[in-house]
Amino acid sequence: MSFFRPEIEALEPYVPGRQPGRDVIKLNANENPYPPAPGVRAALAALDADDMRLYPSAVSERLRAEAASAFGVSSDWIIAGNGSDEVLAWIVRVFLDRGDEIAVVDPTYTLYEVLAAMQGARTRRHPLSDTYALPAAFFGAKAKVTFLPNPNAQTGTLFPEEAIRRLCAGSPGIVVIDEAYGDFAGVTMMPLVREHGNLIVTRTLSKAQSLAGMRVGFAVSTPAIIAGLCKVKDSYNVNVASQAAGAAALADGAYLRATVAKIVATRERFAAALARLGWRVVPSAANFVLVAPPRGTAREWLDALEAKGFLVRHFNTPRLDNMLRISIGTDEQMHALRACIDALRF
Ligand SMILES: Cc1ncc(COP(=O)(O)O)c(C=O)c1O
Known part of the structure; x- marks a missing residue:
């Protein structure tokens, strides 16, 4: 006999990227290789013990005010979470009952499916085309909640605004556009929340x-x-x-733009270099690239790169199992990785 709800007993939990010590070049979780804006360090240094003694603002007042000014909406259109994963969990909790259905594309961020399963909701996966474009059936999905990262997680594909508008207009339920990587693409669907009462845009810092x-x-x-x-x-x-x-980071738009420009430039150089080595590189609008090796299996490359001190991400799912997702680090890190890939033989 189990004490757990059947949904939890049967649940395959989400597997996050590994977080080992600092002696590896860590390109497996789409973290940023550069430090946060200088104001962040100053804001943390200004905290004293008394700030820890009291509870924080329950509604993250100043943080939301900075987000409102950075995003161009007023504060009552924003809620702050402990990471955007927490926000995604609330969405599932408030809109889904047991037996309801969510719609996602495939491949994508797998946490949506895990969260839905916790609620007893089913997931309908809509396979992306061979070029990772949205399938027609996705627009007709009658799901209670539709989740779509833009750019898409794992592939880096950016979907056009026109498609998002069609999705919102045609959906009887909630549409969640997850803009975890939105800053790298330089586009946002936030202005559409005024036009579509069923749209939620999520963001992360x-x-x-x-x-x-x-x-x-x-x-x-x-x-x-x-x-x-x-x-x-x-x-x-x-x-x-x-x-x-968070408030200090959001207040420094110039630093954000400079960091994003560096990462995007490195991504393009790295993608071109890997293509020259014969790798298939999926065009990316995010801070990572999805790539397929010209020889050997992705699993062999994963292990060989780890042995050389480079941690990248492999997903053991049908459409991704012969690919690697590589986060974009500094120019030096990517140069070292490119040289290592060039030197490895299978
Ligand atoms: C598409 C997508 N959404 C959300 C998240 C989670 O972001 P957070 O760190 O804000 O929880 C990630 C993290 O990798 C992601 O790839």
């Missing part, structure tokens, strides 16, 4: 703002939807240090 360790994410939607999400959040869900660091 883990990637472009270099704050993965602080866990700060957001949902942007109508005040009515934000109020509904707020009902299920923990009272003090974002801690004092994360609120201060």
Whole structure:
């Protein structure tokens, strides 16, 4: 006999990227190789013990005010979470009952499916085309919640605004556009939340703002939807240090643009270099590339690269199992990885 709900008993949990010590070149979790904006260090240094003694703002007041100004919406259209994964968990909790269905593309971020399963909801996967374009059936999906990262997780594909508009207009349920990698693409669907009452755009400071360790994410939607999400959040869900660091990062738009430009330039150089070595490189609008080796299996490359001190990501799923997802590090790191790949023989 089990004490667990059947959904939890049967659950295959999400497997996050490994977080080993610092003696590897870590390109497996789409973290940022550059430090956060200088104001973040100053904001954390300004905290004292008394700030730890008291609970933080329950509604992340200053953090949301900075997000409002960075995103161009007012604060009541924003809720802050302990990472955007927490925001995704609220969405599943407030909109899905047992037996409901979510729609996702395949391949994509697998956490959506895991969260839905916890709720007893089913997932309908819509396979992307061979060039990773959206399939027609995705637009007709009658799901309670549709999740789509833009750019897409694992492939880096950017979907056009026209497609997102069609998705929102044709969906009877909620549409979640997960913009975890949006800053690297330089586009956002946030303005569409005024036109489509079923749209939620999620954001994270883990990637472009270099704050993965602080866990700060957001949902942007109508005040009515934000109020509904707020009902299920923990009272003090974002801690004092994360609120201060997040606000400081959001206040420095110039630093963000400079960091993103460096990463995008490195990505393009690295993609071209790998293509010259015969690798298939999926065009990416994010801070990673999905690549397929010209010889040997992805698993063999994964192990060989790890033995040389490079950690990259492999997904053991049908469409990704002979590919590697490589996060973009500094120019020096990517140069070293390219040289290592060139030297490895199978
Ligand atoms: C598409 C996507 N959404 C959300 C997240 C989670 O971000 P956070 O660190 O804000 O929880 C990730 C992390 O890799 C991601 O790839």
